[in-house]
Amino acid sequence: MSAGLESRPYVLPKLQGECISKTVPEFPCLYLARELKRVDELGTNKTQFTRLVGAFFSDRECRAVYNTRNAVMKWSGMGEFKARQSITDIARLNAGISRVDSAILFAKSYDTALQTLLESDRSRRMEFRFDAVYRHIHVVTMDENGVRLLQLLSVPDWNEQLLDLLFDPEQRSYNKGQFEYDACIDGVYILSHLDGDIARLIRFRDALRMGAGPSEVLCFPFQVEFLQEFLGQATQFKTIDMSAVEEAIGQERRKLFDG
Template structure:
């Protein structure tokens, strides 16, 4: 994680199943051997590779690490400014989530589609789901300049859809509508006419493949801040807009890792939806609002994927039509949705532990 991100958050140790006592001993040992060092500034502590650590990783697996540990890259020579360091540490959190969710991201385990042209007649298979950091996307060269100012952390390719992945931390992220809209335009271009439309890459995405935004943030309380944000002074921070058609949110914790696995698996989503809808009535077009089912005369919205834009539309429609609704979500999502909907919707929950036992084990 330290090599890939440039500076690793100390919190990552627990995310990787390393206990506090053993983690402290492990870090001390790596420091004593000249492989790791601590960087502390502006009350932000992080771990960086020492020269010995870089040499060791480059010697053991150059295909995996040379991109990150060679030249004047930000991961090889991290800067000391707080915003840049925070972004590097957020990247380490993302990599930990991807690892625990079983998503491919190491460079020696995936095709480098943004750098290498497939040979004539050669077929390159993408082991979906698969993640490319924004720095890897920039290997396209001048074409990637179009999204150079975006806050995007990377692109997550999943079966049937593509996620533009952002880390928002504990508060709404800085946001410029036109800049982030270019990310969607950039991906749409490559789906229809660019690298993702080539017959030599499998699977190819069709032109109408959904491009979704996926926020990762610190806890579910951050989701409420995002949904209620108006953009702040001068509209320089995130608020729900039309730059993307979907705005999903997952917390930066174990529950978020499970949700991430679900979002990357159409088969899992279909199975869960079928189970939840089995005891409900079909949607009623007379309600004049978006919903998935009807229960005791009230519209029901399945909210386990936590699409903030869809949730916002549902709340607005309930208020406009003077209706009460039902939400179905995971248990860890309920407190935030209770605050957001108030008395406008009753909430039924899916036990996350039981879901994992039934669908993931």
């Protein structure tokens, strides 16, 4: 709610599972897991054994939401695939969204995110890793930085807007490169981690290990320590202040935790 997402069940329209209907409101909102389960009682088993806490709707996009707090996130294999399919069905019927391939992971700190990544590396079932379930997973920490990042994630195409401001069109990859990066300048491959997407980060690291070439990661100052721990000496880091990003895309800072 501090980030401007409406999450109160008694304020939000009730979801339904019978037909395609514009139910989800236009403004950013979070439907809690118990509201998702009520849509179809037969679908309850798809989500009851996962760490899913809700679904985030914003600008015709739906993201699954998980909360790992200060513990390493443990994914439940096929249960997460079933949960994603259940949310996809709900999003299609209530918001006209046909695909859900992104998730938000609430964590107490980036240390929790790091431990979750390292635990995933040890998984013997690669097809059940979280980056196999969701193409994009945005880490949002439970502090002011996380609140502001969640605000940014509510803005339509904010990351694309920013990349267009930072790089010339001929420098951009537009997701058509041979591996995961956003721009290339004088042979240096640049990845934007401003959206906290750890699934992309894994793919970028794997490309570096395969000898992709000189690289750089664009990030916020509070992300640097986490990125250094995960990527080591394989790349360089360049920071940008979050206030500059908010100003660049016309996102006004809200006064946090009023009252």
